[in-house]
Amino acid sequence: MKHYLLIISLGLCLSCNTAQSTAISAVQVQEVNLTTTDDLTELERRTDSSTDTTYVINFWATWCKPCVDEMPYFLAFAKKSRTAPVKLILVSLDFPDQADSRLIPYLMDEGITEEVWHMTNMDYNAWIDEVDPSWEGSIPATLVKKQGKRHFGERSFESIAQLDRFVKQLN
Amino acid sequence: MKTLLSTVFLLALAALTIQGVTAPATEGGYDIGDKAENFTLKGVDGNMHSLSDYAESNGVVIIFTCNHCPYAVMYEDRIIDLHNKYADRGFPVLAINPNDPEVVPGDSFENMIKRADEKSFPFPYVMDEGQKIYPKFGATKTPHVFLLDKEMVVRYIGAIDNSPRDASSVTETYLEDAIAAVAADKAPSPAKTKAIGCGVKCSK
Secondary structure (H helix, E strand, O other), X not given: OOXXXXXXXEEEEEOOOOOOOOEEEEEEEEEEOEEEEOOOHHHHHHOOOOOOOEEEXXXXXXXXXXXXXXXXXXXXXXXHOOOOOEEEEEEEOOOHHXXXXXXXXXXXXXXXXXXEEEEOOOOHXXXXXXXXXXXXXXXXXXXXXXXXXXXXXXXXXXXXXHXXXXXXXXX | OHHHHHHHHHHHHHHHHHOOXXXXXXXXXXXXXXXXXXXXXXXXXXXXXXXXXXXXXXXXXXXXXXXXXXXXXXHHHHHHHHHHHHOOOOXXXXXXXXXXXXXXXXXXXXXXXXXXXXXXXXXXXXXXXXOOHHHHHOOOEEOEEEEEEOOOEEEEEEOOOOOOOOHHHOOOOHHHHHHHHHHOOOOOOOOEOOOOEEEHHHHO
């Protein structure tokens, strides 16, 4: 398990247009929430909740263009649902040796503070069916879970509305 | 009798409506045992290539691949090795690019020629112009393998091996085992395997 706490910027601003010489310092702390694993059992267990939280689990990778293109919709959807119990979990299938060179920089650049799992098990045939037997393996793909129900889609989304409709299909 | 008929009718109607609002990404396509239809596609060598060209082979290794997808690129050398090893034994490789160059300029015909040149592909590399062939196969990502036998019947579908990133970590040579099985007139086992890859409409 790895967590990264990063201080990305320390801003110091001196107010210039008044007599005041108050220094306003802004400290931005960005927490990249990343767990590296070679097994999704723990993630499945944690999302087998009896609460009314809807888990939206997106399978993606930084090298997959449609995955990256639809990321804003997922992030906006999760933020929109701060009041309703929706939890976004991003499962990255980036190559194990590209965590530092690609995955983490991407998460930092995009300011992604959502929970990210880096699935490094490349013996795909061994675990793809457990996510969903209909999954052929292409990404992006999204699994929605709530109170024991599952809804899986091997597809991309082109709007928040599309994602919203997809998530509603679980009910 | 009337009640039975209406019940059956209602059940059928219910089944159809429950089918689901969103169609899955891949519907249809060949399954193990299906006979592949002939097709003719243009290759980077300037010639047209047909499935019927392989009538005298023991089989054909059809691989849907592309110029840019990291997974496809990682397998290029292994695909070249496979062709070099099995073409003489009657199982040549035929590589097909299913992507739409309008959507992915990287997969244009010109770039296919470039790539084939750079890597000196020993096998034909053809373009699925109009994107009509890949849906018939049901190819969903790159790379995606369909091993056909002498009769053009699909005998194995899926991954080349179980270690895309690193050839030295391969412990399951799915495709080679399948070729060996078909050559010995046996059923490949597993006949279908799965792997992560860039969706064919990856470009969208």
